[in-house]
Amino acid sequence: MRNFKKILAASAALFIIVLIAFFSYVGSRSASVVPILMYHSFQAEEDKSTPYISVGIFTGQMEFLAKNRYNVVGPDKIIAYMTGIEKMPAKTVAITADDGYYNFYKNAYPILKKYNLPATIFMATDKIGTKGYLGWKELREMSDSGLITVGSHTRTHPWMPSVSVDEGKLWDELAGSKEILEKGLGKRVDYICYPNGGFNDLTKETAKRAGYKGAFTTNPAKKSAINDIYAIRRIKMSSKSASPLILRGKISRYYTWFKERR
Numbered sequence: 001m002r003n004f005k006k007i008l009a010a011s012a013a014l015f016i017i018v019l020i021a022f023f024s025y026v027g028s029r030s031a032s033v034v035p036i037l038m039y040h041s042f043q044a045e046e047d048k049s050t051p052y053i054s055v056g057i058f059t060g061q062m063e064f065l066a067k068n069r070y071n072v073v074g075p076d077k078i079i080a081y082m083t084g085i086e087k088m089p090a091k092t093v094a095i096t097a098d099d100g101y102y103n104f105y106k107n108a109y110p111i112l113k114k115y116n117l118p119a120t121i122f123m124a125t126d127k128i129g130t131k132g133y134l135g136w137k138e139l140r141e142m143s144d145s146g147l148i149t150v151g152s153h154t155r156t157h158p159w160m161p162s163v164s165v166d167e168g169k170l171w172d173e174l175a176g177s178k179e180i181l182e183k184g185l186g187k188r189v190d191y192i193c194y195p196n197g198g199f200n201d202l203t204k205e206t207a208k209r210a211g212y213k214g215a216f217t218t219n220p221a222k223k224s225a226i227n228d229i230y231a232i233r234r235i236k237m238s239s240k241s242a243s244p245l246i247l248r249g250k251i252s253r254y255y256t257w258f259k260e261r262r
Contacts, residue, residue, distance in 0.1 A: 033226060034078045035251040036094040037061075038218065038234035042107040055107045057242045064244055065093060066115040070251070074118045074149050075191045079214050082227050093251045095119040096216065096234060098153060098193055100127055105138040112147060122153035122193035122216070125180040136184050143185050151191035151216075152177040160194050164202045174203075175210035191216065204230040 041052040065072055071092040073081075081088035095112070097104050100123035112119050121142070127133040142148035154160070154173040164170050174192060181189040190213040194203065197218030207215045207230055214229040224231035235250050 033233070034073065034081055034088065034092055034094050036078065036096055036216070036232065036234040037237050037251070039095070039097040039108070039237050040099055041101050042097075042103045051236065051238050053237055053239055053241070055111075057239060058108060059111050060242075060244075061237075061247055062111050062115050062117055064247060065117060072117045075120055075151070075214060075216075078232065079229055082229055082232070096193070097121045098195075099157070100124060100134045100139075100153065102132055102134055102138070105134055105142065109142060109148065113145070116147070118147050118149070120149040120151055120191065122151045122191075123181065124153040124155065124157040124195070125177045126155050127157070128184070140185060143187065149191065150181060150185060150189065151193060152181055152189055152212075153193050154195055155180070157195045159196060160198045160203045161200045162198075164200055164206075167202075167206075170203065170206050171210070174206050174212075178210055178212065190214070193217070199231060204228075 039051075039053055039058070042055055042058055043052050069091070071089045073092060073094050075094070077086070077092075078094055080086040081092070095117060097108065097119065098121075100121060104121055108119075121134075123134060123139065128139070129135040139150055143150045152174070155177045156173065158173060160170070160173070163173055178189050178192070190211075192207055192212050193216040199215070199217055204215065212230075214232055216232045216234055218234055218236065226233070237250075241247060241250065
């Protein structure tokens with residue numbers, strides 16, 4: 001019995017050592033990976049055609065980040081951390097929203113202002129001013145606030161790998177949308193998000209040539225390096241992310257690493 005207890009204690013100690021080593025390894029690999037939350041629509045009722053989050057859940061999540069003093073950053077800081085220009089502080093997170101729905105301005109923006117949390121919204125320029133989408137008035141107001149960064153979501157929201165067979169069309173979607181936003185906002189637009197996370201090497205090269213400092217996608221698994229600033233990973237948020245425990249797990253530096261290896 002005494003020998004069994006010794007073996008059990010040694011096994012437990014070995015397990016703890018291995019566990020510590022494993023999490024240290026994952027932590028070092030993810031030291032510059034900013035957990036970036038990806039939202040779409042902010043509403044009270046479910047729209048099954050669009051990923052959504054209720055206003056109540058979003059409010060609770062932003063309150064959690066503010067009360068727990070998370071380092072909420074914009075895209076310039078994300079690039080600085082990923083490229084090693086700056087060391088990423090603990091509890092760093094970023095907030096993004098795709099498509100440019102009007103309910104971002106109506107429902108999410110007031111909450112972000114309340115807690116003074118920066119965010120980035122990616123706008124498909126052909127949708128500006130159409131039903132259900134943001135107009136120039138709202139985009140300028142949010143951009144001028146200094147709290148919201150406006151980025152491109154291309155012109156027509158296409159699947160980029162299909163568009164890339166036509167380099168003229170690819171350039172129009174990437175550089176054309178950038179030019180439209182810069183003219184409408186009166187300032188530089190440095191970031192783009194690939195619609196539905198679709199990209200290939202030519203898409204990335206063209207985004208860089210068009211003058212973007214970085215490009216965002218969804219979670220591209222092993223298709224690109226974890227520090228690739230033209231394929232920046234993000235974490236999908238929806239009504240299923242209501243639990244504070246789920247939120248805490250998703251914004252840990254380990255989540256992306258584990259997700260890619262499921």
